[in-house]
Amino acid sequence: MAKKEDILYTGASPTSLVGSRVVELLGGIAPSHEELDILKPETFTKFNPKVLVHFAALTNVNGCETDPENAHLINVVGTENLVQYFGSRGVKIIYISTDYVFDGKEGPYDEDATPNPINIYGKTKLEGEKIVTSTSGANTIIRIAFPYRLSGTKSDTLRWIIGSIMDKKEVSVFDNLKANFTFIDDIANALTQAIEKDFKGILHVTGNEISTVYEIANMVVDTLGKEYSQYVKPKHFEVSDGVADRPLNGGLISQYKETLGIKMTPLIDNIRKIINSRK
Numbered sequence: 001m002a003k004k005e006d007i008l009y010t011g012a013s014p015t016s017l018v019g020s021r022v023v024e025l026l027g028g029i030a031p032s033h034e035e036l037d038i039l040k041p042e043t044f045t046k047f048n049p050k051v052l053v054h055f056a057a058l059t060n061v062n063g064c065e066t067d068p069e070n071a072h073l074i075n076v077v078g079t080e081n082l083v084q085y086f087g088s089r090g091v092k093i094i095y096i097s098t099d100y101v102f103d104g105k106e107g108p109y110d111e112d113a114t115p116n117p118i119n120i121y122g123k124t125k126l127e128g129e130k131i132v133t134s135t136s137g138a139n140t141i142i143r144i145a146f147p148y149r150l151s152g153t154k155s156d157t158l159r160w161i162i163g164s165i166m167d168k169k170e171v172s173v174f175d176n177l178k179a180n181f182t183f184i185d186d187i188a189n190a191l192t193q194a195i196e197k198d199f200k201g202i203l204h205v206t207g208n209e210i211s212t213v214y215e216i217a218n219m220v221v222d223t224l225g226k227e228y229s230q231y232v233k234p235k236h237f238e239v240s241d242g243v244a245d246r247p248l249n250g251g252l253i254s255q256y257k258e259t260l261g262i263k264m265t266p267l268i269d270n271i272r273k274i275i276n277s278r279k
């Protein structure tokens with residue numbers, strides 16, 4: 001296992017959703033955006049890691065659609081810069097990617113499925129994947145989906161749903177979009193296993209449940225009590241101006257998770273924990 005000080009992260013500043021929690025759990029070097037700007041290779045030279053975990057990205061899916069140049073710059077050129085500098089120095093690169101590389105026509109998808117992204121975010125993340133894998137067979141792609149945590153500065157879809165329902169605010173949630181919520185602590189464990197066992201290639205790390213967002217909101221209602229059902233309203237996802245298309249029938253499964261000893265926490269356990277922490 002690489003020592004903590006040998007692991008460098010991009011995009012793991014305290015305001016980030018996934019990286020900030022992973023660093024809390026695993027330790028390592030997590031420079032701010034300014035200290036390590038993936039668009040400014042001159043900021044790379046003070047770092048000398050053995051493993052680079054690349055979280056930094058433009059993650060706003062609609063934002064990528066309306067500003068494709070910026071999405072390309074951060075998600076593709078930024079990744080290319082890192083691979084050129086750190087890859088050429090023998091650093092193992094672990095690129096954090098997404099279920100949005102698939103079209104969501106016939107999910108769920110395993111690691112051998114052929115990507116076919118339907119929005120700019122997915123297209124630019126797939127380009128990033130290709131850059132990372134084509135330069136070295138030793139590199140790793142970890143695809144995640146709908147990451148959530150129990151607490152933290154930046155909100156996520158699961159905590160937004162639970163918080164709104166508990167605050168008795170109406171939530172309109174998609175009944176035709178399947179979500180594959182993934183506990184970020186489990187992603188951190190998967191990263192440890194991937195580094196320790198020197199996993200190479202593509203690895204899917206997502207929760208075991210694949211349900212529509214509406215069904216998940218109803219799991220929350222079942223836990224809180226039927227009187228909360230009035231706050232959950234179904235709505236249908238449709239593409240419109242400024243709204244990127246989504247892989248509706250998506251979700252990821254894995255051929256390798258079990259052999260690597262990666263276990264995923266049941267979603268219902270964490271729904272209960274988040275509810276209890278807010279009571």
Ligand SMILES: NC(=O)c1ccc[n+]([C@@H]2O[C@H](COP(=O)([O-])OP(=O)(O)OC[C@H]3O[C@@H](n4cnc5c(N)ncnc54)[C@H](OP(=O)(O)O)[C@@H]3O)[C@@H](O)[C@H]2O)c1
Nearest residue numbers: 011013016017018033037038055056057059097098144146
């Ligand atoms: N969130 C999701 O639903 C989701 C789903 C599937 C996959 N993923 C993937 O998981 C990874 C982490 O996602 P996240 O939700 O944690 O992202 P996030 O909360 O949006 O954080 C992105 C991070 O990237 C940093 N960043 C942006 N531009 C940068 C640059 N030029 N140089 C250095 N750092 C830069 C940001 O720093 P500042 O904030 O300081 O600018 C921030 O720390 C991403 O690769 C994403 O594609 C996310």
